[in-house]
Amino acid sequence: MTQEAYRERFGARLHKTEERLTQLCDAYLPAGEQIGAAARYSLLGGGKRVRAVLTLAACDLCGADETQAIDYACALEMLHCYSLIHDDLPCMDNDDFRRGRPSCHKQFGEATALLAADALVTAAFEVIAHAALPAENRVQAAAVLAKAGGARGMLYGQELDKRYETQKASERQLLALHAHKTGALICAAVQLGALAAGASALTEHALTTYASELGLVFQIVDDILDVTSTTEELGKPVGSDRELEKTTFVSLYGLEGARHLAEQHNRTALAALDRLGNSADFLRGMAEELLKRKQ
Secondary structure (H helix, E strand, O other), X not given: OOHHHHHHHHHHHHHHHHHHHHHHXXXXXXXXXXXXXXXXXXXXXXXXXXXXXXXXXXXXXXXOOHHHHHHHHHHHHHHHHHHHHHHHOOOOOOOOEEOOEEOHHHHHOHHHHHHHHHHXXXXXXXXXXOOOOOHHHHHHXXXXXXXXXXXXXXXXXXXXXXXXXXXXOOHHHHHHHHHHHOHHHHHHHHHHHHHHHOOOHHHHHXXXXXXXXXXXXHHHHHHHHHHHOOHHHHOOOOOHHHHOOOOOHHHHHHHHHHHHHHHXXXXXXXXXXXXXXXXXXXXXXXXXXXXXXOO
């Protein structure tokens, strides 16, 4: 797949996600109330939609119509957005900007931001409950999302992130942190897509291996951009990790070492797709794009 073809396909999936998110907001997050307005402000305010696109791509790769997975993809984006609102709060990372504009708590106040995040995570499970898929499939999807976003997944990663603000993390500890904080939802993305398609266990395993490595690439590149980019380019503050003396892949390995590590995990991600043949070309393109991204 050419880079142009990849970007066209990504754009189509991004557009499909944005359209459905707007519809779901109208159903579950009324704009007339402050909670709904704050939730929509954060959810519909842009973003890469990597997780949603991964869900749709995984469903397509597994031989089903990707629209079968659209509500799972949107539920995942809702849960991800709730985590970003919490992450920006003063008690967490205390970031004033997200996606080039004021963070939710700066725009609406801390109390409303907290409630908006809670509204998003509950709406996510409501969306799954009403998805146009068999009941057993929806139950499994809810379990995948709850595990990935909970105390054995993303939330545990956030706990580790706070812990290592006051103590240095080893390489093993840093990998564990990001396997949970970043990787858990990226793995959930392909698992939800595979589930919607009724994929085999072997295919789901290959996709999950790919996604776990992709999550590390995503985070390593994030650490690199925190050093090499600007707030204007990223749409969020840069340099905060260094100011807080957080352990990052750059602080452990240096800039060039971190780049080498990202390339290494990217190769491992691509290797996991070998058995899936040409049907995985879009996912190969995504791995390359995320490795080279500038924002």
